[in-house]
Amino acid sequence: MLKIEIRDHQRDIDDPSSQKKIIVVNSIEDVYSFYFELDGQKSGRIYDESVLEELIKYTPKQIGLFLDKIMYHKNLSSEEAFYAEIAIICHPEDDDESLSASVMFQTDFVNWNKPYSIAEMAEEISLIIESDDNPQYQYSEYDDEIITNGFGFAVSQIYEDRTLFELENELDEYIQKLLDRAISSIKSKLDPDVVLTSFIFPESIKTACKQYLIYFAQFLADLGIDASTEIKEDAHRTLFKVIPKDKFTSLEHIRNALSLYLNAPTADNLALIQTEANNDISVVQWQANILHLQSQLLITNSLLQLKDATIEQLKLSNYQYQNIIQSRSTIENEKEEEEVIKGVLSVKKYEGQGFSINFAEILRIMKRNLFRKQRE
Structure with missing residues (x-):
């Protein structure tokens, strides 16, 4: 029998702000998970594989008794630098709506080294889903302007009495066929x-x-x-x-x-080029291009160093300014009070209704007059 609990969890015992709510499935904790509510919808994201393995034994209908939406990460073909974020609506907001799921492809765009772009891949997947004309599957994008934020498809009319394991197998099969078709089509156009x-x-x-x-x-x-x-x-x-x-x-x-x-722009290679065929105009032109690149890189590096130096100077100036303000504040505080007996008794300015008496200044004047008479 499925039992999902929401527990408070604090990652750092010395940091109260690190406390969050995590998900526990049949007494198995996922300390990396998190639970949140948005517009009345109870959602949970699972990261621990053992918790996910336990959860997929159950149906969306059973999970829907505890959570409206469940999300988790799934690795796909490592060759294509793809992975997927899967979200399953286990309890729709409207009773007339069916259960649904979404698969959002994410890409490692930093290490992407394919002969086709991410945008081309997304466009091909969109064309395939549209040409299949299957109302159960609809192409979607996380952000209309930035394709690397995610693209994929939504699945409607999920059977609520099938386990997540069965649903995941169905999605895996569809995803693999979709990616294979898209890659094959793109490569044929290259x-x-x-x-x-x-x-x-x-x-x-x-x-x-x-x-x-x-x-x-x-x-x-x-x-x-x-x-x-x-x-x-x-x-x-x-x-x-x-x-x-x-x-x-x-x-x-x-x-x-x-x-x-x-x-070639490395120093060793440039030295090698300079020793060979110096009279060849093409080699001279190549050397000029290399030197131009190196000079641009040098200027850029110098600007970065100047920027860092400027930041450090600003930090120093800010530190000195703070010290000046602090010193002035100390002087002002000292002016507001005057000691009668050092370390024991002091007087300061008195504020009354419609008037003020600066006892500290009166005492300082008396001290100066007394000192002047003693000198005379």
Whole structure:
């Protein structure tokens, strides 16, 4: 029999703010889970595999007695750098609505190195779901503007008396077929006669690096290879495509040339280039391109260092300013009081209704007059 409990859990015993509500399934705690309520809907996210294995033995109808919505993470094909966030509505807000689920694909866009973009993958999945014309499946996106935030599909009309294990197997089968079809379709559209690679440049040096890539077409021309290049931004990556104009040109030669070209800006390689064929105009032009890139990187690095130095200077100035304010505050406090007997008795300004008497200043004047008479 299913029993789901919501317990308070504090990760750090010394930090009261670390307390949260976690989910316990049949006495098995998931300390990484969390429970929350939003607009009256009780939701829970599961992370612990043992808790999830216990939970999928039950039906959405049984889970719906405790939670309206359950969410968990599922790994997919590691080759495609995909994983999925699955959410199941176990108890709909409206009694007329059926149970439903959503599968939102997430991608490791930082390490994405496929010959097609994430946006192309999402578009292909959308076209497949639309062409299947199955009302049970609808394409969806987490954010209309940023595709890397997630894309996938929603599933309606889930049978409430089938276990989550059965539902997950059904989803697994559909997901695998969907991804296989999408990848196969995309690859069939790719031009096999191009070299496509991608880069993730920091924003501070992206412009300089892209400018260096533009010179690669001239570098190939100097090697006797006639080709054009394309640079495109996609999902935080820079896609670089080389298209040889002669289809009989070896792509392997282009890849080797690109590898040499990209590694040339290192100091050792540049020294090697400078010792060979100094009279060749193409080598001189290549050296100029390398030096230009290095100078841009040097300027960028100097600006970053200057920025860091400016921040440190501002911190120092702020510290000194705080000390000045604190010193002035101390002086002001000292002016407000005057000691009669050091460490024992002191007087300060008295505020009455419509008047004030500054006893501290009166005492200071008396002390100065007394001191002056003693000197005379």
